[in-house]
Amino acid sequence: GIQVEQSPPDLILQEGANSTLRCNFSDSVNNLQWFHQNPWGQLINLFYIPSGTKQNGRLSATTVATERYSLLYISSSQTTDSGVYFCAVYQGGSEKLVFGKGTKLTVNP
Amino acid sequence: GAVVSQHPSRVICKSGTSVKIECRSLDFQATTMFWYRQFPKQSLMLMATSNEGSKATYEQGVEKDKFLINHASLTLSTLTVTSAHPEDSSFYICSASRPRLAIGNEQFFGPGTRLTVL
Numbered sequence: 543g544i545q546v547e548q549s550p551p552d553l554i555l556q557e558g559a560n561s562t563l564r565c566n567f568s569d570s571v572n573n574l575q576w577f578h579q580n581p582w583g584q585l586i587n588l589f590y591i592p593s594g595t596k597q598n599g600r601l602s603a604t605t606v607a608t609e610r611y612s613l614l615y616i617s618s619s620q621t622t623d624s625g626v627y628f629c630a631v632y633q634g635g636s637e638k639l640v641f642g643k644g645t646k647l648t649v650n651p
Numbered sequence: 652g653a654v655v656s657q658h659p660s661r662v663i664c665k666s667g668t669s670v671k672i673e674c675r676s677l678d679f680q681a682t683t684m685f686w687y688r689q690f691p692k693q694s695l696m697l698m699a700t701s702n703e704g705s706k707a708t709y710e711q712g713v714e715k716d717k718f719l720i721n722h723a724s725l726t727l728s729t730l731t732v733t734s735a736h737p738e739d740s741s742f743y744i745c746s747a748s749r750p751r752l753a754i755g756n757e758q759f760f761g762p763g764t765r766l767t768v769l
Contacts, residue, residue, distance in 0.1 A: 545660075555668070562674075572755055573755050573757075575757065575758070577760070582760065582762070583689075583742055583744070583763040583765070584760070584762045584763065585695075585744065585760035586759070587653075587759060590751070590757050592755075627718055628694065628695070632755060632756075635766065637683055637700070637756050637758075638697060638700065639685075639697070639746075639758055640765050641694045643693075643694045644746055
């Protein structure tokens, strides 16, 4: 099956810093989602981005489907950005999501 | 929009008892819901796909007699962990699939249920 790899696995930042999280996938995909899992376990939808670039406040995402990767940018990070960021892809006609292992982000004050 | 609730948020039970977890899509109809399990510091593992009015499809290695899934309506799916044992202790998360016109489906997740079996 398709492999989804995220990097880096862990990231520690000072408040106010910028960061880029990467998601590589091993095969073509129909769609891709980015999630933030907060410390209480809730997954929050950040982006639904099969291709192109989207922005939402301090967060933006770019997916280059032909090169099989997606990037999540976090600017001016805040302590509330801490948590685990997951990339997940839909492949073929399946409704199933295949998750990466996540990037654990810690933002220190 | 696209809110998914899950109940209970936390449950502690004795070994041998059964536990039911409810997943509801509050503001949309979901023909497909999914159940995941997450171990500490790991990613989500899909357990089963639940379609309204039909039998659930279980992933390889998931015991269908241990984890009973019922999708009785377009807004409700339930997961029952039968004869729970300590190794069933985990964080269980459901999601509901909402169609996006001409693009596909997008999954929205419940807040999760932390099950502890003593």
